[in-house]
Amino acid sequence: MKLERETSADGRFVRQPNRFTARIEEGGEHPPEPGRYQIYASYACPWAQRALIVRELLGLQDVVGVTIVDPIRDERGWRVPGGDPVTGAEFLSELYLASDPGYRGRHTVPCVWDRTAGRLVTNDYPQITLTLETAFAPWHAEGAPDLYPEPLRGRIDALNDVVFHGLNNGVYKAGFATSQEAYDEAVTGVFATLGMLEERLSDGRPYLHGEALTESDVRTYTTLARFDAVYHSHFKCAIRRLVDHPALWAYARRLYAIPAFRDTTDFDHIKRHYYVTQTNINPTGIVPQGPDIDWTAP
Numbered sequence: 001m002k003l004e005r006e007t008s009a010d011g012r013f014v015r016q017p018n019r020f021t022a023r024i025e026e027g028g029e030h031p032p033e034p035g036r037y038q039i040y041a042s043y044a045c046p047w048a049q050r051a052l053i054v055r056e057l058l059g060l061q062d063v064v065g066v067t068i069v070d071p072i073r074d075e076r077g078w079r080v081p082g083g084d085p086v087t088g089a090e091f092l093s094e095l096y097l098a099s100d101p102g103y104r105g106r107h108t109v110p111c112v113w114d115r116t117a118g119r120l121v122t123n124d125y126p127q128i129t130l131t132l133e134t135a136f137a138p139w140h141a142e143g144a145p146d147l148y149p150e151p152l153r154g155r156i157d158a159l160n161d162v163v164f165h166g167l168n169n170g171v172y173k174a175g176f177a178t179s180q181e182a183y184d185e186a187v188t189g190v191f192a193t194l195g196m197l198e199e200r201l202s203d204g205r206p207y208l209h210g211e212a213l214t215e216s217d218v219r220t221y222t223t224l225a226r227f228d229a230v231y232h233s234h235f236k237c238a239i240r241r242l243v244d245h246p247a248l249w250a251y252a253r254r255l256y257a258i259p260a261f262r263d264t265t266d267f268d269h270i271k272r273h274y275y276v277t278q279t280n281i282n283p284t285g286i287v288p289q290g291p292d293i294d295w296t297a298p
């Protein structure tokens with residue numbers, strides 16, 4: 001984390017903009033094609049896990065490739081253990097610099113590489129899942145869910161926006177705050193958002209928009225999955241735990257029971273990445289034991 005560039009004068013975390021924002025689209029420079037694109041992801045990263053979940057939910061494993069990076073990142077950035085079979089890169093930075101030699105931002109996951117063009121298409125994480133859901137529709141497995149159905153798009157986008165600011169990025173704003181005021185503001189937003197979601201789910205609906213699993217559930221889940229293991233202590237989101245929200249905790253377990261969510265949730269990668277890599281917050285690099293939580297409880 002090059003945090004000094006992403007911290008405002010009053011101690012607030014201000015996330016860098018995404019540099020690579022080309023689209024995979026029919027008739028464009030990067031048309032959807034099986035075997036052409038490779039996603040670079042970390043199991044630790046909530047933004048990257050979204051893409052892994054959606055790829056598996058839609059049955060795109062043979063259509064879009066994935067390279068998983070090592071959870072521990074040093075000053076050289078994300079590393080591909082044993083080298084990337086697709087590009088030969090050892091570090092993700094090589095792909096960023098091959099695509100834009102002048103690039104000076106963070107080398108982030110998730111990002112998508114175009115094997116034909118030999119360059120990165122996008123590290124625009126909110127767009128990556130939407131692209132898998134829309135541009136890759138011809139290759140979705142039979143019976144795959146429609147995670148971004150036309151009639152619900154307005155409601156999905158609106159909820160995603162609230163969840164992004166209050167929760168997905170809210171936990172980072174709390175964790176990376178360097179002033180009490182910035183932290184207080186962020187953590188209040190985090191728990192207000194959790195409270196809103198708890199209330200929404202308290203009517204017994206299985207998913208955030210009702211009976212159907214959508215993009216909103218994917219985006220919410222990846223933060224919930226990390227909440228008690230990392231954000232509660234490491235990011236000081238300590239007012240309550242996920243398990244203290246009965247409807248939300250039941251909802252998180254319901255999602256975890258779905259293979260695409262469970263298969264891509266690696267608590268060991270998650271804990272080691274945050275506690276070992278983010279030494280600005282945890283200088284000793286010690287990874288706590290616990291919490292002892294049963295994600296498979298009925």
Ligand SMILES: N[C@@H](CCC(=O)N[C@@H](CS)C(=O)NCC(=O)O)C(=O)O
Pocket residue numbers: 001002015016017018044045046047077106107108109110123124125
């Ligand atoms: N692309 C977005 C979100 C993705 C993101 O932050 N990914 C993190 C991991 S969760 C990352 O790759 N960080 C690399 C670094 O900080 O050097 C951003 O730049 O803020």
